[in-house]
Amino acid sequence: MRVLIIGGGGREQAIAWACRQHGHDVRMASDIGNASTFDTDLVIPGPEAALVAGTSDTAAERGIACFGPTAALAQLEASKGYARDLATSLGIPGPAFARFTDADAALTWWAELGRPVVVKLDGLAAGKGVALPCTDAETRTAIAEAASTGSFLLEERLTGPECSLLALCDGTTAVALPLAQDHKRIGEGDVGPNTGGMGAYAPAPVAFSGAELVETFVQPILDHFAAAATPYVGVIFAGLMLTADGPRLIEYNVRFGDPEAQAVLPLLESDLAGLALACTRGDVKSVPLRIKSGAAVTIVAASPNYPGEPVIGHPVTDRGTDSAAAFRFDAGVDVDGNTSGGRVLATTGVGTDIAEARAHAYERMAQISFQDMQIRRDIAWR
Numbered sequence: 001m002r003v004l005i006i007g008g009g010g011r012e013q014a015i016a017w018a019c020r021q022h023g024h025d026v027r028m029a030s031d032i033g034n035a036s037t038f039d040t041d042l043v044i045p046g047p048e049a050a051l052v053a054g055t056s057d058t059a060a061e062r063g064i065a066c067f068g069p070t071a072a073l074a075q076l077e078a079s080k081g082y083a084r085d086l087a088t089s090l091g092i093p094g095p096a097f098a099r100f101t102d103a104d105a106a107l108t109w110w111a112e113l114g115r116p117v118v119v120k121l122d123g124l125a126a127g128k129g130v131a132l133p134c135t136d137a138e139t140r141t142a143i144a145e146a147a148s149t150g151s152f153l154l155e156e157r158l159t160g161p162e163c164s165l166l167a168l169c170d171g172t173t174a175v176a177l178p179l180a181q182d183h184k185r186i187g188e189g190d191v192g193p194n195t196g197g198m199g200a201y202a203p204a205p206v207a208f209s210g211a212e213l214v215e216t217f218v219q220p221i222l223d224h225f226a227a228a229a230t231p232y233v234g235v236i237f238a239g240l241m242l243t244a245d246g247p248r249l250i251e252y253n254v255r256f257g258d259p260e261a262q263a264v265l266p267l268l269e270s271d272l273a274g275l276a277l278a279c280t281r282g283d284v285k286s287v288p289l290r291i292k293s294g295a296a297v298t299i300v301a302a303s304p305n306y307p308g309e310p311v312i313g314h315p316v317t318d319r320g321t322d323s324a325a326a327f328r329f330d331a332g333v334d335v336d337g338n339t340s341g342g343r344v345l346a347t348t349g350v351g352t353d354i355a356e357a358r359a360h361a362y363e364r365m366a367q368i369s370f371q372d373m374q375i376r377r378d379i380a381w382r
């Protein structure tokens, strides 16, 4: 197949890698441009922005199969308020929440709740729209700041380990990829500011199967959209928190996770492009989902000062090469081999278990360097 992947980060490199493993002819581009059925059999959009901007709608107009939801359905990620309202109406377990445009109303709701809250901007904020205040004073500040931007949500603050459920959806049916966990904080031991993700591993050792979690968190969404005659095709990525009362929905994303995709896709034995195409035809079950035994661990190398404004333009040196056990996915490396973004690259190691996969990932990372590279030494410590 001729597969066009939209986007150029580590996630998209992992999607490309998975497609190439099965002999597909992969091209990458920053947008769908003038791709046509003459040169593309399948489009796989990577980032949510491409979906929200209507990549799938454009592909549909041109008659090209596209593995991703329409702009209208991408609201599931683009509006946290819409996603929460929908999930609640479908009985999907989540935190107590309410939507606001006004600080006073939010302060009243928080006082009545009587517990710590999380403050979220309603719209897409590239991972920066969530405040997790620790004190009452910080909560008041976060509410005031959110109110100054427009609509926002307060949610009851849940606690527990998180996991990422990635499901491939064909409009009526979803199949789960191995559950993953990512490491969002910049600092070892999960401290410091949030980032896009400093590493991930799969399968995550959690007490629930992917199939069970799909039943609770994905199937009701598919049923809802199918009943509305707007079937959902693409990835549904449910961010879950495993609380003492059971798994709870933190958020929906309408695309693969990054860095989760870099750990999960190397565990896929089946042909990703074949599965994605089957989804666009409403028949994901026509391609058997085969998952490799063992585990994968992904380590991200970030630029100095990330997640603040990254210091870029440093040459990347690599004394090694990829093998079947460990490989490199670039995210922010320019054509001259210099760093060009916050998250620069990642290495993924695979192995019979997490410990072996982790060793392979760190061995590969030890061959790579650039000035003041930031990596976490404790990925998969949990």
Ligand code: AMP
Pocket: 095, 118, 127, 130, 132, 155, 156, 157, 158, 159, 162, 184, 239, 250, 251
């Ligand atoms: P989100 O962008 O909605 O995924 O939120 C980013 C991160 O904030 C999540 O991965 C969680 O670590 C945290 N978070 C979001 N919502 C909640 C919540 N209701 N309770 C506790 N932590 C949360």
Ligand code: GLY
Pocket: 182, 196, 197, 253, 256, 257, 258, 259, 260
């Ligand atoms: N790693 C979380 C995300 O892709 O949103």
